[in-house]
Amino acid sequence: MAKIKVVIIEDEKPARDLVKNYLSTFDEVELVGEFDNGFTGLKGINELKPHAVFLDVQMPKLTGFEMLELLDYQPEIVFTTAYDQFAIDAFERNAVDYLLKPFSKDRFNEAMQKLFERIEKSEGQDDPINRIKQHIEDSSDTIHRVVIKKSGKIHVISTEKIDYIEAQDDYVMIYSGEGRFLKQQTMKYFEKHLDNEMFMRVHRSYIVNVQSIDRIEPYEKTNYIISLKSGGKVPVSRNGMQGLKEKLNF
Numbered sequence: 001m002a003k004i005k006v007v008i009i010e011d012e013k014p015a016r017d018l019v020k021n022y023l024s025t026f027d028e029v030e031l032v033g034e035f036d037n038g039f040t041g042l043k044g045i046n047e048l049k050p051h052a053v054f055l056d057v058q059m060p061k062l063t064g065f066e067m068l069e070l071l072d073y074q075p076e077i078v079f080t081t082a083y084d085q086f087a088i089d090a091f092e093r094n095a096v097d098y099l100l101k102p103f104s105k106d107r108f109n110e111a112m113q114k115l116f117e118r119i120e121k122s123e124g125q126d127d128p129i130n131r132i133k134q135h136i137e138d139s140s141d142t143i144h145r146v147v148i149k150k151s152g153k154i155h156v157i158s159t160e161k162i163d164y165i166e167a168q169d170d171y172v173m174i175y176s177g178e179g180r181f182l183k184q185q186t187m188k189y190f191e192k193h194l195d196n197e198m199f200m201r202v203h204r205s206y207i208v209n210v211q212s213i214d215r216i217e218p219y220e221k222t223n224y225i226i227s228l229k230s231g232g233k234v235p236v237s238r239n240g241m242q243g244l245k246e247k248l249n250f
Helices: 013-023 038-048 064-070 085-094 105-121 128-138 187-193 238-248
Strands: 004-009 029-035 052-056 076-081 097-100 145-150 153-158 162-168 171-176 179-183 199-203 206-209 213-218 224-228 233-236
Touching: 004 013, 004 038, 004 105, 013 029, 013 105, 029 038, 038 052, 038 064, 052 064, 064 145, 076 105, 097 105, 145 179, 162 187, 187 199, 187 206, 199 233, 199 238, 206 233, 233 238
Parallel strands: 004 029, 004 052, 052 076, 076 097
Antiparallel strands: 145 153, 162 171, 162 206, 171 179, 199 206, 213 224, 224 233
């Protein structure tokens, strides 16, 4: 029987060494790669195509959740974390398991048994990460940055730097001082997850950062248009104008 290929993505070396030590007791497992950040981990997963990944959640530059958004290949995920209740809820519903740091060898062994069972049951299925991403989308958490892969490069954009977002069929175009970025995501997602003190949906096809607004001008009878500090222009629907008046108190 072929061995189960595993990758570790963890920014702290002692934590990586602990997982490696625990994995070494399983003859049916082969550790094929270890990475100390989400950028190299992302590349490693897509190239090595492991069956499973032990993934830290909170890492500098790119978090575990953000890395999952960008993956082309879908392994099973065992999260390692020291963080909040929402995360634990997401893991319990969708990941193979989560290991709450610090974790014992016995607890690690439990996670491994779940992994073996999941791999055996899910042979031929290809959606473990989609299940996790769907749970994140269904949450009500506010996002503070957006990750996008463009021309082979990963861009991490702070939401404060986003001027506006435009609907593009099954995608959105994100406009910021760093350029334009196409992302496969819905307007509904951004309307739900962006800070509603900073962002507002002013039109069925546009969400605008109110801090980027320079002026609002009449445009053809009862319509209005927003001129942004960046020079961009965004149309405003009648309902959007009413919402702007309430938010900006004019």
